[in-house]
Amino acid sequence: MSRRSPLFSLSALTRAYQRNLKAFARVTKPVRAAKPVRAKAVAVSRARPKAAPVARTPRKPLPASGEWLAGIAPGPAGARRFHLYVPPGLALRAGEKLPLLVMLHGCGQTGRELAASSRMNRLAVRHRFLVLYPEQERLANAHGCWNWFDRRSGKADAEAATLLAAIELVARRHPVDMARVAVAGLSAGASMAALLAARYPDRFCAVAMHSGVAPGTADSAATAMAAMHGRREAHLPDPPQALAAVGAAMAPLPPLLILHGDADNVVSVRNAAATAVLWAESLGARAGPVRTMQRGRRHAVRVTEYKARGRAQVTLREIVGLGHAWSGGAPGLNYSDPAGPDASSLVWAFVARQFKKI
Secondary structure, three states, rough: OOOOOOOHHHHHHHHHHHHHHHHHHHHHHOOOOOOOOOOOOOOOOOOOOOOOOOOOOOOOOOOOOOOEEEEEEOOOOOOEEEEEEEEEOOOOOOOOEEEEEEOOOOOOHHHHHHHHHHHHHHHHHHHOOEEEEEOOOOOOOOOOOOOOOOOOHHHHHHHHHHHHHHOOOOOOOOEEEEEEEEEEEEOHHHHHHHHHHOOOOHOOOEEEEEEOOOOOOOOHHHHHHHHOOOOOOOOOOOHHHHHHHHOOOOOHHHHHEEEEEOOOOOOOOOOHHHHHHHHHHHHEEEOOOEEEEOOOOOEEEEEEEEOOOOOOEEEEEEEEOOOOOOOOOOOOOOEEEOOOOOOHHHHHHHHHHOOOOO
């Protein structure tokens, strides 16, 4: 653990949260499912993902160096916990601010587990950016799913607004460059990442979906099940009522990276192409030729780029033989397939390219 600087010191609220974390866990434990269903990915499913053998998740995300700061953010959906990863040895120049990558976990998963399987923190050390891992509360969803699909009740938009509040809270306390904020997620987290970017397109420079569903495709748990299996026509969410009422235009959607395994038996790969087409149409982008790529013995990838004005606005990567798992993830963990191409490196490379356009 690196020595903490005043720049990254915890607030009184964060210290209070750390002191009471164990007590909070004891209070919420009775409402949790007796046995978390690991295959619940976007909403509710009994299918088992094709992933590496289950192993005990490390108590700390990798790497062990750096700071793993805890906090709580209040919002329209209630308070949500989060952890912020700060790389070690940051020597900031006067006025320097850093990029922020928001990582949203899937169902039956925590931010700590996503950090361990994706190993995104290692890239944060190498490329000097902060990583925010918000946590869904089991009181809000018994299986730890982000409620991207619950639009009838307004819960989906409330959670998106709460996640935005967490980002803003972190930005007030740490040197975050708000022009270089990106969001990525796995499964339910992927759908919530897309919902965040669709609702607040001016707040994100890029979004990455790994094994998710277009967030306007479902409006309840029942329709989410059909959407997961590719049995609903894909849609993006409608504009907020306030904007629609006055006919105001929203900012264009940020560039999108989609990664999805064609052997995913939890969320159909049909969702990947459908989301890519919708996002590209909104940006006036057209599909180029499909290319097949493979590095060494890793899974092959079919790549389609949707370009407008000579720039790729949407990149679709369909990974051959990958199930419902983070591609190229750490071995021996849930939802993690080390045989796939390195999704974390692909996500960061995509995000970093967008910085050059700012």
